[in-house]
Amino acid sequence: MITPVEYLQQQIESTTRRYEKLSGYSSKARCQLANDPALALESAECAVRQAKSIGKAKEIAKATQLRGICRLALADDAGALRDIDEAYGIFLEEKEYRLICGSLLALGDLALHGNQRRVALNYYKQSLKMSTRREYPKEMASAEQALGHFHTSIGDYAAGLEYFHNALALAERIGRKDMLGTVYSDIADLHCRLGEDDNGLEWYAKARDCFRAAGERLLEARALSNIASVHYSRGDVNENLQEAEDHALLALEGFRLEGARRGLAVILSTLGNISEKFDRSEEAISYQEQAAKYIDALHDRDVNVEIILNIGNLYRKLRYYGKAIDKLEEGRFQAAGLGDKGLEARAHELLAITHEELQDFQKALEHHKTYARLRDEIWCREKQREVAELQTRFNLDQARRETELYREQTRQLEQQHSQQTNELKEARVDLVEKDGLLEKLLAAVASVEQPSSPAKKSSRGASQRRLSGMIREVKSGKRTTLSEWEKLGARCNGTNENIVRMLREKFPTLSRTEVKVCALTKMDMTTQDIAGILHVVERTVETHRYRILRKLDRPKGEPLSLFLDGL
Numbered sequence: 001m002i003t004p005v006e007y008l009q010q011q012i013e014s015t016t017r018r019y020e021k022l023s024g025y026s027s028k029a030r031c032q033l034a035n036d037p038a039l040a041l042e043s044a045e046c047a048v049r050q051a052k053s054i055g056k057a058k059e060i061a062k063a064t065q066l067r068g069i070c071r072l073a074l075a076d077d078a079g080a081l082r083d084i085d086e087a088y089g090i091f092l093e094e095k096e097y098r099l100i101c102g103s104l105l106a107l108g109d110l111a112l113h114g115n116q117r118r119v120a121l122n123y124y125k126q127s128l129k130m131s132t133r134r135e136y137p138k139e140m141a142s143a144e145q146a147l148g149h150f151h152t153s154i155g156d157y158a159a160g161l162e163y164f165h166n167a168l169a170l171a172e173r174i175g176r177k178d179m180l181g182t183v184y185s186d187i188a189d190l191h192c193r194l195g196e197d198d199n200g201l202e203w204y205a206k207a208r209d210c211f212r213a214a215g216e217r218l219l220e221a222r223a224l225s226n227i228a229s230v231h232y233s234r235g236d237v238n239e240n241l242q243e244a245e246d247h248a249l250l251a252l253e254g255f256r257l258e259g260a261r262r263g264l265a266v267i268l269s270t271l272g273n274i275s276e277k278f279d280r281s282e283e284a285i286s287y288q289e290q291a292a293k294y295i296d297a298l299h300d301r302d303v304n305v306e307i308i309l310n311i312g313n314l315y316r317k318l319r320y321y322g323k324a325i326d327k328l329e330e331g332r333f334q335a336a337g338l339g340d341k342g343l344e345a346r347a348h349e350l351l352a353i354t355h356e357e358l359q360d361f362q363k364a365l366e367h368h369k370t371y372a373r374l375r376d377e378i379w380c381r382e383k384q385r386e387v388a389e390l391q392t393r394f395n396l397d398q399a400r401r402e403t404e405l406y407r408e409q410t411r412q413l414e415q416q417h418s419q420q421t422n423e424l425k426e427a428r429v430d431l432v433e434k435d436g437l438l439e440k441l442l443a444a445v446a447s448v449e450q451p452s453s454p455a456k457k458s459s460r461g462a463s464q465r466r467l468s469g470m471i472r473e474v475k476s477g478k479r480t481t482l483s484e485w486e487k488l489g490a491r492c493n494g495t496n497e498n499i500v501r502m503l504r505e506k507f508p509t510l511s512r513t514e515v516k517v518c519a520l521t522k523m524d525m526t527t528q529d530i531a532g533i534l535h536v537v538e539r540t541v542e543t544h545r546y547r548i549l550r551k552l553d554r555p556k557g558e559p560l561s562l563f564l565d566g567l
Contacts, residue, residue, distance in 0.1 A: 017052070022059060029066055031218065035255075035262035037073035044070045061090035062099065063403060069106055072113060080110055101131045101139040105146050112150065117392060121150060141170035141179060145186060152190055154392050159191055181210030181219060188226065197230050204230065215227070218263070222256025225267050232274055245274045263293035269307055285314045305334045305343050309350060316354050324354050341381070344372035351362040509551050517544045522564045 025047035032040035044067035051063040068083025088103040108123030124146045124395035131139035148163035164187050188203030208223035224247045231244035248271050272287030288311045295304040312327030332347035352367035471508045499522050503515050510518070513534065520530045531538045545560050554563055 017051060018054050022054065022063070024046055025050055025508045026063065026066060029070060033070060033073060035218070035260035036515065037070055041067065041070040041074060057090050058094055058096060058099075061087040061094075061096075064090075065099075065103060065106060069109075072110055073107070075113075077110065077114060084110060095213075097116060097130060097134055098136055098139060101127045101136060101143065104130070105142060108146060108150075112153070117150075117154065121147075124150060137170050138176075138179070141167045141174065141183070144170065145183065148186060148190075152193070154276035155390075157190060157194060161187070164190065170295060178216050178219065181207040181214065181216070181223070184210060185223060185226065190229060192336070199235055201227060201230055215341050217254050218258040218260055221258065221260070221263060221267075224248075224251035224254065225270065228267070228270055228274075232270060232277075235496045241274055241277050245271070245278075248274060261294045265303065265307075266290045268294070269303075269310070272310065276310075276317075281314050283320050285311060285318075288314065305331050305338065305340070305347075308334070309343070309347055312354075313350050316350065316357070321354060321358055325351070328354065341378050341402075343376050345371050348374065507552060510548065514544055514548050514551075515540060518548060518560070521545070521560050524561075 002277050025043050029040045029043035029047060032043060044063065047063040048060070048067055054060075065087035068080045068087065071077075071083060072080035073551035084103060084106045085527035086108065088100065091099045091103055104123045104127035108120045108127070111117075111123060112120035113499035124143060128140065128143035131143055144163045148160045148167060150160075151157070151163060163182045164183060168180070168183045168187070171183050184203050184207035188200045188207060191197075191203060192200035204223055204227045208220055208227070211217075211220035211223055228244045228246075228248035228251060230287060231240045231247065234240045248267055251267045252264070252271065255267055257538075261508060268287045272284045272291065275281075275284035275287060276477065288307055292304065292307045292311065293306060308327055308331040312324050312331060312500060315324035315327060328347055328351050332344060332351065335343035335347055347372035348367045352364045353373060355361075355364035355367060431512040500515055503518055516534065517530060525533075527538045527541050530541045534541070549558065549563075552563060554560075
């Protein structure tokens with residue numbers, strides 16, 4: 001018979017095993033996401049099932065969000081939105097603010113994928129604001145990266161580079177090599193977009209070194225692949241082509257060790273292009289056909305069409321015209337099915353060249369006319385996209401200018417408010433001192449006016465001398481009158497004009513006196529000072545505060561100043 005202790009131990013071991021399986025599935029999904037989203041989705045599904053067997057809402061939400069991100073990579077926007085939104089709701093209920101930041105980024109990616117740029121930007125900024133307020137450096141870096149990608153996607157490269165460098169500073173502070181490497185890669189990508197290949201290569205090399213130090217072989221292989229692509233794009237000189245081939249072969253080895261099918265497809269295609277540049281057409285075809293097998297397994301039809309067209313063009317160069325036309329026609333048909341005008345135009349262009357070399361000028365002319373028409377359509381579409389991007393950049397720049405102007409105005413108002421507050425505090429202290437002096441004067445007058453016994457005649461002279469001194473002090477300009485308290489109250493009302501207007505708009509049930517009490521409390525004035533300005537006793541001020549809190553529906557015992565500070 002199992003004892004209670006043994007039963008408890010078995011339960012703990014069972015739960016530990018379930019958590020280990022969950023962690024394994026989640027890690028596997030994240031690793032597969034970049035190179036094989038379909039396999040990543042399968043792992044994420046296993047993670048969701050494992051999380052449900054554990055029964056913890058937080059773990060279920062994390063696995064569900066991961067599944068949504070995998071669906072987003074597979075262009076399943078509806079499924080991605082359902083999963084990510086469900087996870088976001090659970091994180092809100094559980095008050096998991098660090099995970100909420102990640103959900104906001106995922107929702108931003110989803111909006112950007114749906115071309116909802118303003119919505120995406122709003123999500124990214126919310127994530128950055130929350131992570132900054134709660135001081136989550138890792139989440140801050142991720143948000144900065146997301147904003148960098150957003151601005152890069154709309155062509156605002158200056159802002160994108162600024163965000164990436166902000167992320168870089170945070171990654172350096174955290175000290176994680178893998179995160180540092182991803183930021184280096186982002187900066188390298190941006191420099192290459194700007195045509196600054198030397199800077200791009202330098203940043204890619206830094207990324208490669210970081211990934212190597214972190215033991216991230218897959219990410220290291222991707223960095224090597226990027227370096228090979230840059231060298232290939234500069235391949236007018238054989239030295240660049242050789243550099244490209246050397247780095248591509250190293251990347252190929254890394255992708256094979258990790259079993260990354262997408263990475264293998266991309267690098268094999270690159271090696272095929274490099275071999276073509278070196279006029280090794282047979283080798284180029286071999287590389288491209290291997291790449292096509294991996295792409296076909298991944299169901300990535302866009303890349304598959306490109307590779308098919310490359311293979312057809314290589315057959316043309318080798319004068320295998322029959323095979324060339326078959327491949328090019330296959331690529332044209334698939335491109336038309338995808339609705340990709342660019343790939344379809346390229347297919348028609350290559351078919352026109354092939355038929356021209358075969359002296360079949362009628363077919364060559366037909367394909368060339370179709371190519372010219374598609375090229376014009378693409379050109380018009382590109383111009384429209386450029387205009388839309390310019391408009392977006394203009395709107396963002398205008399919004400940024402308005403924000404900067406608002407910040408400057410706010411800063412000036414804060415300085416003015418601070419100066420007026422200091423002046424009021426000085427005036428308040430001066431008036432309090434004067435009130436104290438008058439109290440002493442009245443007491444001295446009372447002591448002199450009272451009938452004195454013969455035994456106290458000797459002290460009467462001292463009181464008269466003290467009274468004379470106080471009178472001289474008052475005459476010298478330190479007299480406090482009721483009008484001075486009224487002037488101070490008027491200055492307080494002027495200083496607190498904004499708070500008074502806000503209170504009247506938001507809480508119309510407050511009386512004029514209660515609004516004044518709120519404004520003076522906001523100025524850090526004591527109960528005694530407020531009573532002096534309003535010409536009432538201190539108990540009346542306390543009563544006003546009690547009624548204000550009841551009208552504002554605030555908890556019993558909460559200081560009024562705490563509520564006002566939150567406005």
